[in-house]
Every structure is written in structure tokens, then in C-alpha cells.
Amino acid sequence: MAKCPNCGSDNPDYAFYCGRCSAELKDSSGKPYVTPRPVTPPPPRKVVPRLVEVKIATRTVNPMIGGVCVILAGLLAVLQGALALVGEAQILDMTGSGNGWLTFWGVFFIVVGMGAILLGSRAISRTGYAGALIGAVLGIMGVGFGIGPFLALGGLVLIALSREEFQY
Numbered sequence: 014m015a016k017c018p019n020c021g022s023d024n025p026d027y028a029f030y031c032g033r034c035s036a037e038l039k040d041s042s043g044k045p046y047v048t049p050r051p052v053t054p055p056p057p058r059k060v061v062p063r064l065v066e067v068k069i070a071t072r073t074v075n076p077m078i079g080g081v082c083v084i085l086a087g088l089l090a091v092l093q094g095a096l097a098l099v100g101e102a103q104i105l106d107m108t109g110s111g112n113g114w115l116t117f118w119g120v121f122f123i124v125v126g127m128g129a130i131l132l133g134s135r136a137i138s139r140t141g142y143a144g145a146l147i148g149a150v151l152g153i154m155g156v157g158f159g160i161g162p163f164l165a166l167g168g169l170v171l172i173a174l175s176r177e178e179f180q181y
């Protein structure tokens with residue numbers, strides 16, 4: 014649109030003279046008086062890489078809680094194994110084994126519990142899905158005063174539910 018410098022009325026861009034008051038619609042340089050159309054720039058779009066977006070969207074606390082459960086089960090198993098090695102009677106009753114098995118069970122619980130602790134940390138760091146699952150199974154096998162298996166089973170479920178959150 015060309016605005017008339019005299020009367021202010023709008024005229025088509027191609028007009029040389031105002032349609033209302035007949036004033037000239039060009040400035041001294043010969044260019045027509047054109048009111049530039051206001052250009053609204055499009056709002057800047059936030060570009061977020063897709064992979065990052067997906068990663069953030071699917072992150073849950075499940076692997077962390079699962080890992081903590083497995084590690085706790087592992088700690089209980091190690092403590093239980095240590096008590097078996099020093100010949101605590103409770104361990105005998107719990108495993109239903111004779112005295113000759115105390116050393117075997119003591120070592121077994123400690124090894125299995127250590128495995129659960131080490132592999133349970135894989136769930137917390139979200140590195141190694143298979144390892145974290147194996148850790149949970151070791152946590153179940155560790156017996157852990159009868160509480161450990163439930164903790165480790167809960168951990169196993171939480172870890173299994175968050176497969177896509179693990180790096181590998």
C-alpha cells in the first residue's frame with residue numbers, strides 16, 4: 014500500500030497519484046511511498062535432538078530403586094554368609110543344613126551377595142541390563158535372612174520393566 018503524504022489515504026502500490034486528493038505518491042528520489050507490510054518473523058523453534066528428548070522422556074526411578082533393592086539383598090546375603098562362617102546357630106536353622114555345611118553356605122552366601130551388590134550397581138548406573146538382572150537373581154539366591162529374596166524379586170521386576178533405560 015502507498016500512503017498518500019498529503020491526505021493519508023491508502024492507494025495501491027502501482028499508483029503515482031493519490032486517488033482521493035491527486036497528490037503525487039512519490040518521494041524526491043522517485044520511489045513510490047510504500048508502507049511496508051509488517052512482517053512478523055516466525056517464532057524461533059527450539060531444536061531438541063530427538064534422541065535426547067526420548068531419553069529424558071523415558072527415564073524413571075525404577076532402575077535406581079531396583080538396584081538399591083538388589084544391593085540390599087546382596088548386603089543381607091553377605092552378612093548372613095559371614096555369620097554362617099563364624100558358626101551362628103540361626104543360619105543353621107534357616108538353611109536346614111548340618112554343621113558340615115556351614116562353611117559351604119557361608120562362602121556361597123558371601124560370593125552370591127557380593128555378585129548381587131556389584132551387579133545391582135549396574136541398575137543404578139543404567140549400564141548393563143543383563144548384568145543387573147543376573148544381580149537380582151543372585152540376590153534371590155542369597156536368601157538374605159528370608160527378606161533378601163523379596164527385595165531382590167522386587168528389584169528384578171523394576172529392572173525388567175525399564176529395559177529401554179539401559180545403555181546395553
Ligand SMILES: [Zn+2]
Pocket residue numbers: 017018019020021022031032033034035036
Ligand atoms: Zn491524497
